[in-house]
Amino acid sequence: MAQPAHPKRILELGMGVISKMTQCFYGLKLFCRPKVADTAYDYVYPRMEDARRDVRIVTIQPGRFKDPIACDLDTVRLEDPSGTSSISQALSYVWGNPEIRLPIRLGERSVSVTVNLESALRHLRYEDRPRRMWIDALSINQADNIEKGHQVALMRQIYRGSAEVIVWLGASNEGELAFEVLSELVANPDHHLDLALAPHLDERLMDRSHIDALLKLGDNDIWRRMWIVQECTMAQKLEFLWGTKSMKGATLLEALGHITRHGRSCCSKLIHSEEDHPLRPFFTSDGNIKGRDFKDYRARFSTTEIDLLDAMGTYRLQRAFDSRDKIYGLLGLAMGQYKDFLEPDYTLPVEQVYEAAAIQFIWRTAKLELLSHIVHDRGVSIPTWVPDWRIPMNHDGFDAHWARTQDLNLYGASGSTRTMCNQSAPGNLVVEGIVVDTISNIGSELKNLSLEQIDSTLNEWQQIAEAEKRPGKTQTPLWRTLMNDAVREWDASVNRYRGKRLGGRDYGPQVEEWRELVRQGTDPRSTHFHLNNTLANCTLNRGLLISRENGYIGLGPAQVSVGDLIVILNGGNMCYILRNVGLTYRIIGGKPL
Numbered sequence: 001m002a003q004p005a006h007p008k009r010i011l012e013l014g015m016g017v018i019s020k021m022t023q024c025f026y027g028l029k030l031f032c033r034p035k036v037a038d039t040a041y042d043y044v045y046p047r048m049e050d051a052r053r054d055v056r057i058v059t060i061q062p063g064r065f066k067d068p069i070a071c072d073l074d075t076v077r078l079e080d081p082s083g084t085s086s087i088s089q090a091l092s093y094v095w096g097n098p099e100i101r102l103p104i105r106l107g108e109r110s111v112s113v114t115v116n117l118e119s120a121l122r123h124l125r126y127e128d129r130p131r132r133m134w135i136d137a138l139s140i141n142q143a144d145n146i147e148k149g150h151q152v153a154l155m156r157q158i159y160r161g162s163a164e165v166i167v168w169l170g171a172s173n174e175g176e177l178a179f180e181v182l183s184e185l186v187a188n189p190d191h192h193l194d195l196a197l198a199p200h201l202d203e204r205l206m207d208r209s210h211i212d213a214l215l216k217l218g219d220n221d222i223w224r225r226m227w228i229v230q231e232c233t234m235a236q237k238l239e240f241l242w243g244t245k246s247m248k249g250a251t252l253l254e255a256l257g258h259i260t261r262h263g264r265s266c267c268s269k270l271i272h273s274e275e276d277h278p279l280r281p282f283f284t285s286d287g288n289i290k291g292r293d294f295k296d297y298r299a300r301f302s303t304t305e306i307d308l309l310d311a312m313g314t315y316r317l318q319r320a321f322d323s324r325d326k327i328y329g330l331l332g333l334a335m336g337q338y339k340d341f342l343e344p345d346y347t348l349p350v351e352q353v354y355e356a357a358a359i360q361f362i363w364r365t366a367k368l369e370l371l372s373h374i375v376h377d378r379g380v381s382i383p384t385w386v387p388d389w390r391i392p393m394n395h396d397g398f399d400a401h402w403a404r405t406q407d408l409n410l411y412g413a414s415g416s417t418r419t420m421c422n423q424s425a426p427g428n429l430v431v432e433g434i435v436v437d438t439i440s441n442i443g444s445e446l447k448n449l450s451l452e453q454i455d456s457t458l459n460e461w462q463q464i465a466e467a468e469k470r471p472g473k474t475q476t477p478l479w480r481t482l483m484n485d486a487v488r489e490w491d492a493s494v495n496r497y498r499g500k501r502l503g504g505r506d507y508g509p510q511v512e513e514w515r516e517l518v519r520q521g522t523d524p525r526s527t528h529f530h531l532n533n534t535l536a537n538c539t540l541n542r543g544l545l546i547s548r549e550n551g552y553i554g555l556g557p558a559q560v561s562v563g564d565l566i567v568i569l570n571g572g573n574m575c576y577i578l579r580n581v582g583l584t585y586r587i588i589g590g591k592p593l
Contacts, residue, residue, distance in 0.1 A: 085161025145346035156332035165235035175242030177213035182255035226329035403537035407499035419571030433569035443544030445558035557589035
């Protein structure tokens, strides 16, 4: 039986001194009067009267394709008195390797830019007239952290106010083939990718050259950028440019949605058949395309509110040169309860930014959903109740973690309670809750999804569960624990998987069929696709947990130890595992109750 506890401090000390950030200041090199600046950072930028309201516009001067690139900068007020934006076009692109650069002229100076930006400027330039655009690497003085913070705070207005956002996919020539397939999918959305089904796409569009072009689109680094999320979401009009070929953003994003829908339902055998299909990497590589989500985000941004925490969880693996941009790069999506969420400040250490964001999420929602976004592979420089958004994950690990965060609304461990918290000191969080039990036995972690690993781990868990049955106490069937008492099924109305509580549904026989296939070494995905997804998402990187007093069984992270506390915290959907470290506690993990 749960024993009420006095409010306790649930926190972790910083465990180490946060290192000071050092700033590099770039400016005029005295005495040598150079004519060539090493990078755009060395360029002496015109001073802004008000970096909170002004922006710099790049004018790409006209020229033929092979001519040297010449640009000019001028500072303008972002919005005129009527609220109309001064930006007609903005560029979205991958910076590329900062060590490999090419020269352009910026004003009266020669500066160097990354190869990909130079290529974009060359392809975007008109022959007969100037072209004015907002381009982050040139429009913002990247060496001035104060200015950069003010300008990043304007990103929502910049990309929302721009008449058009151009997304540069690179200079290669596969655009024509990839866009041909995408156009056909939009024209015939019910045509299958699997040529064994009818109706299907023209066989010519599923030849090796077209599939290779699709794979290069799916693996394009543009989809891995953190900034692409808000750029594509907020833009009034999108245009994707790949070499000399272009496609309207609405067409491309709709087509990607169709590919995802087919790949996860009727054409799923392309991904999960024993024989490798050439299109499989489009869905299963670590660079798995995220563009399919932007159409949904664009619709939600225009009509309702985007959950900022959900966005951060969905796009946590996006790349950012500066780890602070894991937070700042999504602030443009902050609306409603998240409005004015944080002021971008590049003078702060990344750990301090992550902690400030965590506090804002808890204060603004009065919930502890944030704790379920913690990945337990961290150093000692960040409190355990603060998600470290820098931690990498492989494809399977991310899918499982993301699915678990998507289903938090299915559970209500703390009922209608709300989180009332405060910070007694930086790094410390004070919340209220009750102790339910302690951990007495732990099963091995399911480290990967190989059939051999699944079989051996589940055999061990089954033996532990049988041995831990208590006289006079009813133990939850193991199969329910393996599924977190829910199943994830495809919801065609929203084009995505959604979790549903099992209620009175008995999945025991189906789970046993699935177990028998695993024992035989047969991939169960072709016959038990949704059940397999549910079981994989619930069990990967988890271990079986047994409680001491009541014999509860559940799943939790591998870092759990015997003696750790099972607690319910006010405002928490799950129950949490804490470890006593003197006067405070560390968050070890969460699990459904």
